[in-house]
Amino acid sequence: MRLYLKAWLFKLLAAFCLATSSINISLAQYPDRFVHYRSIPTNCVFWQSARKSYASEHLATAIAQSDVAMDKYRNEEQWEHYLFISSFKAQLQGENSRPQEALETLQQARERVSGRVDPLQSIELIENYLLTARVYTLVNDYQMSESFFIEATKLLEESGTYPEVLAMTYFTLWQLHSKMMNSDKANTNITRATSILQNQSSDYAKAILYFIQAERLDKTQLYLKVELFEAAAKAFEKSGARQDFTYYTTLMKLSQQYYAFQRDYDKATRYGKLAEEYAMANSMSQAKVYGLNFALGDLYRNFNEYDKALPYFLNAKQITSEVFGTTSLEYITANLYLGRLYRNMKIYDKASQCFNEVYSAGKSGWKGRFPHEFTLYGELARLYLQWNKPDSALGIAQKRLGYEHRGKDFDLHDIPPTPRDSYIIRYYRSLAAKIEAYKRLYQQAQDTSLLTHGINHCSYALKLIDIINDKALGEQSGIENSRRAKAIASYGIYFNLEKNKHKQDDKTVRQAVMYSEKANANYLKYLLSSRYSHSEVEDSAEVALRNQIEEIDLKLQEIGDNVSTEYNNLHNQSLSLKLQLANTVLNAKPKINTTPQRLNPIIPELNLDSLQGQISNDMAIIFYHIDSYNDDSEDIVTGIDKQSRRLIRFYIDSNTIEHTTTQLSAQQVDAFAAYFRSLKTGDLDGYRLYGTTLYKLLFADIEQPLSAKKRIVVIPDPLFSDIPLESLPIDNTGNTICSKLATSYHYSLSLWARSHSKATDANRLSFAAFAPDFSTLNGNPAIADNISITTQSNANDRDNVKQMALLPMAKQEVLMLGKLFGTKAEGQMLVNFDKVSKSEFAMQIADFDIIHIASHGFADIHNFRNSGIYFSSEKSIDALHLNEIYNLNTQANLVVLSACQTSVGQKVQGEGVMALPRGFMYAGVPNVIASLWKVHDEKTKQLMVAFYQHLLSGMSYAEALQLAKLECISNGFLPTDWASFILIGR
Numbered sequence: 001m002r003l004y005l006k007a008w009l010f011k012l013l014a015a016f017c018l019a020t021s022s023i024n025i026s027l028a029q030y031p032d033r034f035v036h037y038r039s040i041p042t043n044c045v046f047w048q049s050a051r052k053s054y055a056s057e058h059l060a061t062a063i064a065q066s067d068v069a070m071d072k073y074r075n076e077e078q079w080e081h082y083l084f085i086s087s088f089k090a091q092l093q094g095e096n097s098r099p100q101e102a103l104e105t106l107q108q109a110r111e112r113v114s115g116r117v118d119p120l121q122s123i124e125l126i127e128n129y130l131l132t133a134r135v136y137t138l139v140n141d142y143q144m145s146e147s148f149f150i151e152a153t154k155l156l157e158e159s160g161t162y163p164e165v166l167a168m169t170y171f172t173l174w175q176l177h178s179k180m181m182n183s184d185k186a187n188t189n190i191t192r193a194t195s196i197l198q199n200q201s202s203d204y205a206k207a208i209l210y211f212i213q214a215e216r217l218d219k220t221q222l223y224l225k226v227e228l229f230e231a232a233a234k235a236f237e238k239s240g241a242r243q244d245f246t247y248y249t250t251l252m253k254l255s256q257q258y259y260a261f262q263r264d265y266d267k268a269t270r271y272g273k274l275a276e277e278y279a280m281a282n283s284m285s286q287a288k289v290y291g292l293n294f295a296l297g298d299l300y301r302n303f304n305e306y307d308k309a310l311p312y313f314l315n316a317k318q319i320t321s322e323v324f325g326t327t328s329l330e331y332i333t334a335n336l337y338l339g340r341l342y343r344n345m346k347i348y349d350k351a352s353q354c355f356n357e358v359y360s361a362g363k364s365g366w367k368g369r370f371p372h373e374f375t376l377y378g379e380l381a382r383l384y385l386q387w388n389k390p391d392s393a394l395g396i397a398q399k400r401l402g403y404e405h406r407g408k409d410f411d412l413h414d415i416p417p418t419p420r421d422s423y424i425i426r427y428y429r430s431l432a433a434k435i436e437a438y439k440r441l442y443q444q445a446q447d448t449s450l451l452t453h454g455i456n457h458c459s460y461a462l463k464l465i466d467i468i469n470d471k472a473l474g475e476q477s478g479i480e481n482s483r484r485a486k487a488i489a490s491y492g493i494y495f496n497l498e499k500n501k502h503k504q505d506d507k508t509v510r511q512a513v514m515y516s517e518k519a520n521a522n523y524l525k526y527l528l529s530s531r532y533s534h535s536e537v538e539d540s541a542e543v544a545l546r547n548q549i550e551e552i553d554l555k556l557q558e559i560g561d562n563v564s565t566e567y568n569n570l571h572n573q574s575l576s577l578k579l580q581l582a583n584t585v586l587n588a589k590p591k592i593n594t595t596p597q598r599l600n601p602i603i604p605e606l607n608l609d610s611l612q613g614q615i616s617n618d619m620a621i622i623f624y625h626i627d628s629y630n631d632d633s634e635d636i637v638t639g640i641d642k643q644s645r646r647l648i649r650f651y652i653d654s655n656t657i658e659h660t661t662t663q664l665s666a667q668q669v670d671a672f673a674a675y676f677r678s679l680k681t682g683d684l685d686g687y688r689l690y691g692t693t694l695y696k697l698l699f700a701d702i703e704q705p706l707s708a709k710k711r712i713v714v715i716p717d718p719l720f721s722d723i724p725l726e727s728l729p730i731d732n733t734g735n736t737i738c739s740k741l742a743t744s745y746h747y748s749l750s751l752w753a754r755s756h757s758k759a760t761d762a763n764r765l766s767f768a769a770f771a772p773d774f775s776t777l778n779g780n781p782a783i784a785d786n787i788s789i790t791t792q793s794n795a796n797d798r799d800n801v802k803q804m805a806l807l808p809m810a811k812q813e814v815l816m817l818g819k820l821f822g823t824k825a826e827g828q829m830l831v832n833f834d835k836v837s838k839s840e841f842a843m844q845i846a847d848f849d850i851i852h853i854a855s856h857g858f859a860d861i862h863n864f865r866n867s868g869i870y871f872s873s874e875k876s877i878d879a880l881h882l883n884e885i886y887n888l889n890t891q892a893n894l895v896v897l898s899a900c901q902t903s904v905g906q907k908v909q910g911e912g913v914m915a916l917p918r919g920f921m922y923a924g925v926p927n928v929i930a931s932l933w934k935v936h937d938e939k940t941k942q943l944m945v946a947f948y949q950h951l952l953s954g955m956s957y958a959e960a961l962q963l964a965k966l967e968c969i970s971n972g973f974l975p976t977d978w979a980s981f982i983l984i985g986r
Contacts, residue, residue, distance in 0.1 A: 063092045079113045083124035087131050099138040106132045120159045126152050130169065142180050149173050164208050167196040168246075171212050190216070194583070207235035210575070211250055213582040223477055224582060226257045231575050233271075243282060251275040252295050259302045261480070272299050290319040290330060294337050306345050313338040327365025332358050332372055340379055348387045355380055374403050378426075381433040390440035397433035413453045415460050424464055428484065431461045435491050436629070442495075448502050451495045455511075458492040462518055469526045478523035479908050483628075486910030489519035490627040493648060497661065509659055510608050513650050513749070516625045517606045520715060521747035522910050527922055528751070545581040549574060550865070550883040557866060558879070606750045608657065614753060615654045619711040623650040623749060624698070626664070626717040628909050645669070647717075651702050652749075653709070660701060668697055672720045679727060680933045682976045688729055694720075695728040699737065711742045711958055713752060718907040721745075722932050726962070727979035738969075742962040744983040747912050747921070755926035755986050765952075766827035768845055769814040769852040772872040773835050809937040810854035813898065816945050817852060824952045837873040838880040842888055850894045852944075857899030857916070857931070864906040864914035869899055885919030894927040894957060894985070895920050898944050903930035903982060917984045927957055927985030939977045943968055957983055 066089040073082040086109035093102040106128055119125055133148035149169060156166040170193035177186035190212075197209035214228035229250055236247040251274045259268035272295065278284075279292050297312030317338055320330035339354030355376060362370030377400035384393035395412065402410045404419040418427055438454035441447070465485050469478060492515030500508040552574045559567050615621065625648045647662045671690045678686030699706070706712070714725055726738040737743065746752040811833045818831035830844065845851050853869055858879075860866035868879040897903075897916060905915030912918075917928040929947075946964035955963065961983050968978035 063089055066092065074112070077116075079116045080122060080124050083109055083113055083117070083122070083128060087124070087127050090131055090135065094135055094138065099135050102135045103132065103139075106135070119155055123162075126155050129155070137176075142176060146173070146176060146180070149176065163196050163200055164202075164205050167193045167205075167212075168208060170196070171215075203235045203239035204241055207232045207239060207241065207250075208246065209579070210235060211246055213579060213586070214253070216586055217582060221477060221585065224578060224585075226254065226262065227578055228582065229254045229257060231578070242278070248275060248278045248282075251278065252292070255295060255299060259299045263302075265303050268299050268303075272296050290316045290323075290334070293319070294333065297337060297341065301341050301344060304344075306341060309341055310345075313341055325365075326357075327361045329371045332361050332370065335361070336372055336375060336379065339383075343379070343383050343386060346386070348383065351383050352387075355383065374400060374426075377403065378429060378433070381430070381437075385433065385436055385440065388440070390437040390444070394434060394437035394441065397430050397437060401427065401430040401434070413456075415457060418464065424467055428461060428464045428468070431457055431464070432484075432488070435461065435488070439491060439494065442498065448499065451499050454495040455492060455499075458488050458495065458515070461488045462492075465522070466526075469523065478526065479911055479914075482522040482908060482910030484910070485522040486519045486628050487630060489515040489517075489910075490625075490629050492518070493625060494627065497648070497659070506657070509650075509657055512648070512659065513608060513623065513652070513657060514606060516623055516648070516650065517749050519625060519910055520749075521751060521912050524747060524911065524918060524922065525750065542581065542584050545577055545584060547887060549577045549581065552577070554865070554881050554883060606753065608652075611749060611753050612652065612654050612657075615652065616711075617654055618709055619713065620651060620653040620706065620709050621713045621715065621749065621752070622702070623652065623715040624648070624717045624720075625650075626719050647697070649698070649702075651705065653705065656705070658702075662697065668693065669719070671697075672723060676723055679724075679975055679979060682974050684974070687975055688732075691727070691729045694723075695730060695737075698725065699728070706741065709741060711744070711956075714743060714745050715747070715749060715752070716745065718909060718912055721907065721913045722904065724932060724979045724982050726965070726982075727975050736969075736975075738962060738965050738979075742956070742958040744958040744985060746984060747918070751921070752986070764827045765821070765850055766829065766848045767817070767821045767850045767852070768830040768848040769817050769832070769854070770836060770841060770871075771810040771814040771833040771854040772870065773811075773833060774856070774870070774872055774877065809941040810898070813854050813941040813944055814852065816941070817948055820945070820948050820952060835872045838871040838878050838884070840873075841871055841880065842884075845888070845890050845892065848890075848892055850896070851890065851892045851925075852896045852898060854898040854940075854944075857897060857902040859901040859904035859915065867905055867914075867916055869897065869902065869916065882914075882916055882919045885916060886922045888920075888923040890923055890925060892925050894929070895925050896944070896947075897928065897930045898940055900931060900934045903932050903984070921984075927983065929957070929961065929981055929983050931980040932982065933976075933980050935980050936977055939968070939973060940981075942971070943978060943981065957985065 066085055070082055070085045070089065073079075073085060086105055090102040090105040093099070093105060110125070110128055113122075113125065117125055129148045129152040133145045133152065136142070136145035136148065149172060153166060153169050153173070156162060156169065170189045174186050174190040174193065177183075177189060193212060194209065197205050197212070200206075210228045210232035214225050214232060217225040217228070232250045233247065233254060236242065236244060236250065241247055251271045255268050255271040255275060258264045258271065262268075275292060276296065279289055284292075293312045293316035297309040297316065300306070300309035300312070313334070317331070317334040320328060320334045324330040335354040335357045339351045339358070342348070342351035342354060358372065358376050362373055362376075377396050381393045381397040381400065384390070384396065398410065398412055398414075402408065402416040404423065405416055408416075410416050415431075418424065435454055435457050438450050438457065442450040442454070462485065465481055465488065468481050468484075493512045496508045496512040496515065499505070500512075552570050556567065556570050556574065559570070611621075627646045627648070645664045647664050649660050649662075651658045671693045674686060675690035675694055677683070678690055716723075716725070724743075726736060726741065726743040728737050730736060730740070746755070814831050814833050818829065821827075821829050827849065828847070830848070832844075836844075856870040858867060858870075865883050866881060868881040868884075870877055870879050872878075902916045903913065905913045905918075907913055915930070917930050920928045943964050946967045947960050950960035950963045951957065961981065965978045
């Protein structure tokens with residue numbers, strides 16, 4: 001057997017992988033120029049002519065010239081070359097929409113060489129079997145396809161060569177059996193494929209293994225999926241297999257992952273351009289390039305670069321029409337993509353025309369259901385919504401919901417049962433389209449029955465979101481899901497409050513509060529459910545692997561692009577663990593039933609009666625929600641969200657739940673950011689101007705009930721979660737909310753309700769304080785990565801190495817706090833202002849009530865996992881990152897982060913701010929004090945000392961922080977000096 005053949009075999013098998021998204025697909029998915037990998041004699045004029053004709057799209061001419069070349073090799077009894085040319089001819093026939101002729105060509109070749117070649121020594125004969133199997137899928141004869149794939153595996157196994165090809169063949173069998181709904185055979189084949197590759201040490205085998213495992217993961221496991229595709233691409237490059245078609249497929253998959261799911265334009269275009277370069281370098285014919293046109297067009301469409309996208313889609317439509325015909329899958333796909341683009345461009349008549357062509361081609365060219373029929377209904381629903389035809393959208397979305405339930409009829413307002421769990425996300429999208437249609441129809445007709453239907457669908461959609469969380473791998477997938485929760489909750493609030501307008505009913509307002517709760521910290525609540533569950537939602541082995549991966553990846557981020565032996569070792573460890581994680585997930589027994597019901601809802605549904613019972617007479621909770629009907633995907637189509645937004649405020653005390661709704665103007669939205677800038681920079685004029693605006697917006701109409709309160713808990717919307725509301729000026733006399741009320745914050749009502757503050761005597765508190773020493777390392781100035789990555793900074797700024805600024809007041813701060821606790825408290829105390837590493841810190845904090853850290857903090861809003869706090873040792877400076885904070889072992893009731901920007905982070909709709917307090921909350925700490933911007937060293941010390949003085953006198957955390965701030969105000973501090981620190985907790 002000849003080694004040059006291996007690459008082409010992978011091309012053939014990878015082509016099958018690309019094709020499995022639909023049942024019928026033409027041979028155009030095969031790569032061009034596979035002859036580059038063969039030792040075909042260059043003196044065959046007819047063969048060279050056939051190649052040239054093929055490259056220029058003259059398929060009929062190429063077929064005729066192939067016949068002449070076959071005759072030449074048959075007469076010369078060069079049977080291996082004869083088999084090769086016959087396979088080439090069969091491919092051409094398949095591309096020319098003549099699959100039956102292709103099968104005849106392949107069969108005739110097998111019969112002619114029978115007895116003339118050794119099946120175990122003829123890789124060309126194995127090619128024949130693989131291609132025959134593939135062609136049978138074109139005519140939907142899966143049984144015959146299966147038999148030829150199996151015959152190919154037998155020959156490969158007996159020959160004992162090409163283990164990667166054998167593994168890929170088993171992988172294609174897994175895909176085939178999955179389509180045939182034969183799970184037992186599918187599982188057997190995928191086990192064989194992965195076990196073969198795991199026993200190989202070559203980079204090429206690793207590349208195929210990474211590719212296969214990435215392909216098997218579904219859309220709820222995007223973080224791991226993209227990691228494995230990237231690992232596959234690097235392994236292909238390292239092995240020198242850049243001409244391998246599976247490498248091309250990997251590039252295409254990566255581009256799609258980054259534009260469709262990760263929203264990373266730079267990486268999406270980078271991989272897309274690499275794929276385009278591959279196509280040009282390998283002289284791929286137009287018949288193959290059409291798929292690349294789809295991918296690149298969709299890339300630019302996703303980033304709203306419609307002018308760049310349109311030529312790609314028009315080119316794809318022309319190619320598919322000329323090469324494959326107007327009833328082919330390729331033509332259907334081209335119209336689907338082009339119609340989607342026209343919809344985005346708001347050229348609705350052209351979009352409708354393209355979608356009608358899809359429907360006509362499907363019904364005339366296919367028996368029964370046609371490829372992309374389900375997708376077509378989703379596109380039509382979105383089109384009708386944008387075209388403001390909600391009645392049509394409602395009907396087509398319902399047709400899509402019931403698509404998997406063949407032979408069953410559902411009424412327009414029914415909610416069909418959820419199909420198998422692999423379809424949950426697309427089922428959710430159909431629900432979302434119906435929900436938006438109900439909203440539009442209600443606005444047109446004011447029919448209150450539509451509100452009821454909308455509420456029912458919202459409740460069901462939120463249950464599906466819980467199920468998707470159960471399947472999510474990694475925080476990125478969970479955050480994506482949180483955006484869905486925010487969008488659906490906004491609809492639920494809208495429907496309930498509209499009901500309340502028609503019929504004043506306290507139940508509708510309370511139900512609106514319940515939906516607001518679903519729009520906050522959705523994934524954090526899920527994580528806490530898992531952490532505190534007696535029967536864990538997540539598998540413990542899976543959690544342990546994810547923790548190991550996060551720890552290693554953080555080390556890789558710290559090393560940066562400085563590739564070294566250490567980097568390579570860590571990178572290999574990470575990939576090995578990611579493969580283990582993929583195996584753990586893929587081999588786990590399904591956790592999800594076919595009914596939308598959480599298995600372990602450990603954090604129970606919020607009980608408002610119980611919540612109000614926890615609210616003392618002197619306090620109130622103020623819950624803000626800004627509608628967001630867009631879930632950062634195309635699941636929901638609405639033009640309202642970007643034009644104007646509603647601010648809903650719920651006021652909750654021990655007896656009352658009230659609400660107000662305000663339509664936010666653009667100026668009011670801008671005022672939030674302007675006020676924050678004024679606070680940070682000390683701009684007093686801006687502070688008064690924008691602060692007064694925000695006070696009127698957020699508090700003016702509840703002044704009377706608040707006049708009887710001493711404390712408030714604020715659940716802010718992410719839009720203004722970085723604003724300390726107690727700093728808002730009440731009037732022109734300099735009074736602020738801080739002068740009237742003690743203020744604390746939280747991520748959601750249910751998390752506030754289940755949090756606690758230990759009823760420990762203030763004089764018996766145990767206290768640990770840390771002020772890491774950054775003076776020198778081994779006698780040299782201490783240096784570290786940029787210690788201040790702000791909202792204006794780029795994450796790449798971490799590559800700039802600077803001397804670590806000293807914090808002389810931090811040492812004085814902890815010394816003074818030590819004296820306070822030493823004289824006023826009897827509990828255990830630890831004060832450390834020497835060099836202490838993060839690992840030493842983690843070991844020392846387990847049993848303290850209060851943990852105080854005076855250090856450098858940093859926030860990375862581009863990758864929130866990088867945010868952290870710096871510690872030091874004799875040898876290095878190391879950062880305690882957010883992901884590491886999650887796993888701290890502590891019983892603390894309060895953590896004080898006396899550092900810069902410790903409450904700054906990426907803002908996520910439906911989740912809140914991804915910042916350090918979130919990590920401590922997950923670690924079990926119910927109360928965290930953190931900062932919203934850079935703070936002055938000396939003034940921070942004064943604020944902290946005052947806080948602890950009041951705390952040790954018996955005040956609550958919120959009251960002690962309020963009094964400390966008031967002292968700072970009386971001492972002439974500007975708002976920028978006293979307002980940065982906020983309490984998140986009870």
